Amino acid sequence: MTGEQTLSHLRDDAATRRIPVIITTGDDGVPAIDGAAAILNKPVTRERLIAAIEAAARPAQSAHMLGGRHG
Numbered sequence: 345m346t347g348e349q350t351l352s353h354l355r356d357d358a359a360t361r362r363i364p365v366i367i368t369t370g371d372d373g374v375p376a377i378d379g380a381a382a383i384l385n386k387p388v389t390r391e392r393l394i395a396a397i398e399a400a401a402r403p404a405q406s407a408h409m410l411g412g413r414h415g
Contacts (some may be wrong), residue, residue: 348377355379364400366393 345353347367364381367374368388372393377383381400386390 347374347380347383351377351379366396366400 346369347369351365351367354363354365365379366384367380368384368386369378370386372385374383382396384396386398
């Protein structure tokens with residue numbers, strides 16, 4: 345299953361719809377995938393992964409702190 349197919353399945357399920365998804369790939373030049381928080385090319389460094397996780401978590405944290413809904 346491709347990253348795009350996996351993301352589609354996750355978005356179709358109410359239980360996983362709002363979970364930020366970071367896709368890793370070994371292919372250079374993968375276009376942006378609608379709904380993915382980030383796409384990281386392998387090899388993924390610890391620093392890049394942490395930065396992507398922090399960026400993906402930011403909108404959810406902001407909405408939660410403001411009492412709003414996200415997703």
